[in-house]
Amino acid sequence: MWTLSEAELTALLLSLRISAVAVLAALPFAVAAAFVLARYRFPGRALLDVLVHMPLVLPPVVMGYLLLITLGTRAPLGAFLHETFGIRFVFSWTGAALAAAIVTFPFQVRAIRLSLEVIDSGIETASETLGAGPIDRFFTITLPLALPGLVAGAITAFAASLGEFGAIITFVSNIPGETRTLPLAIYTAIQTPGGETAAARLVVLSICLALAGLLLSEIAARRIRAMAEG
Template sequence: MTDWLSPEEWRAVTLSLRVSAVATVVSLPLGIAVALALARGRFPGRQLLNGLVHLPLILPPVVTGYLLLLTFGRKGWVGQWLDQWFGLVFAFRWTGAALAAAIMAFPLMVRAIRLAIEAVDPKLEQAAATLGAGRFMVFLTVTLPLILPGILAGTILAFAKAMGEFGATITFVSNIPGQTQTLPSAIYAYMQVPGGDAQAARLVLVAIVIAMAALLLSEWISRAVARRIAGT
């Protein structure tokens, strides 16, 4: 693939993989916690939390990117504090691309994990509790192994979504080659350049291969979960 793609195209692919991997890994612990709260929690504001989690799915991605810029930009109410105290900058950096990708992919991750949690028979957890296991140990030894396929499926879907994120990313971090130009941004850039159709087509093919591989793997895991629940 290194010979088939130009150095610029290869940098866009590798940056996308880096951004997607960081976005997925960093958001996974929070995704599990939020999914558990939505699946099992009974607290005021639960529906509000559910709405906020899924809001990026229905908002125009450009709106999400604009809100990120207002919040995490150098002059944003969170961004300026992070820059001043920790030297952490998101706007127009690859870290900002990872943040945007994580937010856009988060609803898919949470939904997959939440469905896996809701499929767990509470009687299994209650049986472990009667044997003296605390809530954390019950989750660690009973719930977590049962929902692991759902976690894997959610992780894969989130990674695939992060790979394809464009609108929020380009609004928040722009399209800087070698720094913030991810795979979708590179495709867009090549489409705007006369004679760039060949480069765009190659990157489109790469995107399709990665997306299809992720979807097939997710489908395989989902079927494994269904068989496990059915006891076959």
């Protein structure tokens, strides 16, 4: 019951790999978007906010379809990237990572933005009077103080990436060893006669991973916040 087959273990490892790449690739953009939304007021800010959080309300299948018609090998941009640089996202694990990164991007932005908004502006003002420039203030004052939100957002996005299904299967299909993540492996097992036991194993594994991710996110955020306050 609890022994994973080679195919199931491959799906697990692939899911972890895709989720890690998705979170790390999206993190710099999430920090930038959160900083802009938290600190600046400008025409079009509301539109930017809506676009950043759009993946939260759109069906993941829609996001996968948009990626397919944009970055597919027959799409202008996708064809250009493939022919010019040899970059192909469709039907590859990198495409699955891209889809997961986009769908879970708002989780990182929201957590980082909340951390930035509660930082005492007086600390940054004081460092400015002491001669610290904008970049120096950001990396030595702002970013360390926002670290709890950054860590919590990254872990939450990682856990959410592990469960992403619609965008991945729409954009990169369900290819064993290449794009078949845990959710896709569960779907495949359910569609296979006699695959109920395998599906049950993978479901339990997915639940455990999700719970571990959320718990780790909370623990990490609390410890970092306690270190910062101490």
